[in-house]
Amino acid sequence: MRYRSRLTAPAALLGTAAALTAGVPAHAATGGPTAKRPVRAPSPGPETLGDPVYPSLGNDGYRVSAYDLDLAWDAGNRIVTGTATLLITTTRELNRFSLDALGLDIRSVRVNNTPATYAQSGEKLRVTPATPLAANVAARVTVLYSADPRRALAHTAWVPTPDGFAVCPQPNSAHTVFPCNDHPADKADFSCRITVPAGLRGVASGNLVSTETLADGRKAYYYRSASPLATEVVQITVGDYVVKERPGPHGLPLRDVVPTARAAALEPALALTPRQMEWVEARLGAFPFETYGLLPCNSDDPAAFDFTGLETQTLTLYKPNFLLQEEKKIGSHMMHELVHSYFGDSVSPATWADLWLNEGHADYYGLLYRYERGWPDSLGLTTLEARMKHTYALGDQWRAQSGPVASPTAANLFDSQRYLGGVLVLYALRQRVGQGVFDAIERAFLARHRNSAASTKDFIAVASQTAGEDLSGFLTEWLYGTKTPRMPGHPDWTVTPVSSSFAAPPSRSAKPHDNSATL
Structure with a gap:
């Protein structure tokens, strides 16, 4: 429901604006027949949001209200092909705008289903729509692309694993996975469809909405978040995983995404979450999301995964060997990551x-x-x-x-x-x-x-x-x-x-x- 309402909100705002001018003479609404107002031609949107730490991160001239990703994992070639659909709302007239994108092979860009001209420059994807966009209007931007998680980049969110990948977008690398406005100030609704070969599972932030078995034996998993996300805490993973479900406080559904071969060994650590959640809720209030769980990524390779944990929303990413230790060595760090659901994610x-x-x-x-x-x-x-x-x-x-x-x-x-x-x-x-x-x-x-x-x-x-x-x-x-x-x-x-x-x-x-x- 949230996703759908966010999609229709801009139209409702336009309707309100029309109602405010209903019954007003045209010359009054426009400043009078002889009023001289400067005519400013549409211009390119700024390629920054002015962040004091990462000034080149993010883009202005619009805000994103929703991301819808459709990704397919080719296990043989180890390539991701995808379609990223962004619903944006302009904040000014734009004859060009930019998205953050690095290491992505862009195949086409469409704005409101019309082909757009595009160019990649550094970490920016510059998009020139066929017709300039007016201020305060909704627009749908569709980007077809592919990516190689093994590609050498200045920085990357990809965590390659023997059977797939996970992502570690923080702080400035979500745009190596999908084109986006990669700044935490521009949070948006998020949904993701992941198509994988038989025997593998795709998982993303949010709740599983549906699954589909395709004619060629591949399986598609569709996830949608009930709350908006910052791009830096999105999680998308593919691998030989089993999903283990258990109840949390007041019936909150918990789900862990665990390498199948290590599921039994990791169970003692996974079983700690319900009690930890009771502890944090007593201090910070009800858990802010629809679900929570751990993702012990199927890789302990320090070259690909040189940190312990990361608070990707609803699914905290971990190095598996860390979670194989006794509780007193992992419990406080597990609490650290759980608290990030409040401070950092919500x-x-x-x-x-x-x-x-x-x-x-x-x-x-x-x-x-x-x-x-x-x-x-x-x-x-x-x-x-x-x-x-x-x-x-x-x-x-x-x-x-x-x-x-x-x-x-x-x-x-x-x-x-x-x-x-x-x-x-x-x-x-x-x-x-x-x-x-x-x-x-x-x-x-x-x-x-x-x-x-x-x-x-x-x-x-x-x-x-x-x-x-x-x-x-x-x-x-x-x-x-x-x-x-x-x-x-x-x-x-x-x-x-x-x-x-x-x-x-x-x-x-x-x-x-x-x-x-x-x-």
Whole structure:
């Protein structure tokens, strides 16, 4: 229903606009017969959304309301052929617009079922419709293309496996899988049909709507999400998988997508999810999506999969061998990824400078989960207060190395400052307002920005309104200051001075979550 209503919404808006001018003389509606208004010819849409971390990511002049992908996996040639249909709504007159696309072999582009001229330039697919698009109108863009998941690219979302693939789009690589407006601020409805050879299964974010067995023995799986997605958390996977279903809290259907040969060995880890979900719902409210589960991708190749987990919406991607460990070694990180369903998926970052909202919250609750169970962290500490005292001492060093918590660059986006540095900000806020108000802030922020994107400024506004006091100065100092502020309630805590030995940025991995304190 959501998908269909999003498709018809623009027409309804146009109808409202017509009604507002009904009965008004033509000259009044247009500014009068002698009014002189400048006539501005349609122009190309900007090829950026102005992100402070990835300025070339995303495109302006339109917004996407829905993606519908129709993909087919050729296991012999290991090629994906696809049709991506985007429903867009223009925000200005356009004689040309662009999509993000890298490593895709484009075969044709149509706009409103009419062939369009197109050209690929860098990571942009420039589309020139046969007729310029007016402002505030809906348009259907259809792109036929193919992709090789093994292709060497500057960056890629593809995770090749022995029998198929999975995708890891975060932060800026969804457009290596399908043409899109690849920025988390432009969330959209999502559906995907995946056709695979007999013996394999295709799975995507959302719920399975239907299956179809084709005349040649191939099988098609059709998935649709009940909530909008940011492109960076889309999941599409093909392989020799079995789907294991189990009930979650209050009847929420859970489903794990597991390599068939490893299903029994992975069951102890999969069985942890219902209890973990009860724990997080008690703190953050009802789970925001229609389903949840784990995808232990059928590959442990570090060259293709050099991180532990990724919070793709409704289906968290994992390295299988990680989940074969005992609970105390995986439970807190599983909680980290589960919390991302709230902070990161349901509420997406408005820009990549707001990443601390995702990672700080995920680490905060992951650490709480760990310490409640008496599991020592990587430093041997067993309380949040002890870990925060240790982190506080590093505050100025991290600010010198990686910038303030909410001021990352592309080079240090996934440094510890966005993870534990974000936890330290949340701990300071809790110390300032008290546990009860802090919990209320968390729930209010999630409720206000559910199924949308939110900025650091938005979080500060919700915190101030909920606390009944202006917290902008306090939080701005913690998030953007070059020096670590005093910790409320702990006047004895000290910050280690920055020395020349910390002049260079810390080493980091190229993929997200390697710096999670919950590992």
